[in-house]
Amino acid sequence: MGGAVVALGVLVAGCGLQEAAGGREFGPASSDLSFSYTGISSGDDTINQTLEIHNTYRQSVVTLLSFTALDRAHQPMPKVKVSTVYGSDRGTLVSPYGYGMDILRFSGPGEHEVADVQVRVDKVVAAAPQVVAGAEPVTTQALDAAGREISRFERFSRVRLTNPNAWPVYVRVAYLVYDQPPEGQSQQVVSVTPIGGLTRVPSHGSTTIEVKNAAATAIARNSRGPAVSIKAYYSQ
Template sequence: MKKSRSLLPILIGALMAVSACSVVTNDDETEPGSPNGPEFTTTFTRIAENGYIDMGLDFENPTTEAVTIDGQLVARDASGTVLPDVRVTTAFGTESGRAVVFPGVNVDFVQLEGREEQQVREITLESAEVTVLDVAPETQYVELKPLDGQGRELEYDMSAEQISLENPNPFPVRIRIVLMVLRAPQEGIPQEASLVRDVTTVEAKASGNTIVDLDERTRSLLREHGLTSFVTLRPVLAP
């Protein structure tokens, strides 16, 4: 397996070089910090620093609540002009209400499709609807560790047959397991995900480890793509 520059801490999104920031506004006059307040920002990082995944999109929640966002992602060039032929999707589906958005910065990763995709330097979130969740805003993220068939921890996800979800919270949480395959890095070209696949959604038990067996298809994809690309399994807190 080729080692990538794409090893990131899942807890925070780094606001790094080659990034652009956008603001989502709401027409209602509400207090800043409320879920319907004036701004949720997005920051796009096309090429990240070494050790982080390219094509990052950070969603910053300025409120004190855990929420979901349902809106449209719009690709723009360096001047801010809309690139209408470029389709934007994310690995975790944050913009479509499929991931919990906690107060502060929440990281996701972009896939672009269209003839002008190499011109994208900014991604904005438009017409967003925000829904407050009955989820503790101080919920901590769950750590995923790859295991072999005997439950032994592995260094890389490529050989995983099982995973361990370590939940530090004193209550169970719903976790989506997402498989990402990232192309081998090339100088000056973003290392975009070539494959994103939802593996399963499970409930991670409170204050402990939950072992999940990976299905045959997932194990096959990890091994097949892991020989030439960077493969990773990510835990996503689901609403």
């Protein structure tokens, strides 16, 4: 299902997003951001419950978004809480000019019956540093303690991040665990664990981050599981 409705709102003061972004606040303008929600992806081994963020500000931005779950009749589902994996609702996702993406999570009665979402733009701030339009995603590769490449389904100790772009980027990395829903229901992220912190990846280069603390525990618990992934996303 796609075509999320956009409504506007005004964020109460004191969130600190403008200071965190280090950039100019645009306010909740409707003409420069639009959204599309996809519940069940049409491709194999692809992500469900994705939110496409279409940004025509001609620069990368950080957002605070609010969501309302909608049923098949496009009616609100007030008992379903909507949150995000990458943080478009809390100021941790940088959305480049053009196209960006987040992953939605639903919880509460009816969580598997969500057909669409309504999006409210609470705040938009210029991102610092900028992510250039057309940026390719940073890829992740699980490594063992000796630096050998292994499957993300194994108990890995490090993650290698590779930046295909001609400029350095800043990313955060998340270890995601998915549920196993019945046929016809969207697959949902049930657990999100950060690996490391904000990381700079050089242009046309790679860097490696260590798996520690809560991330190591989550990976040990879910290794050999049927549905996990390691995702890097632009942040600041």
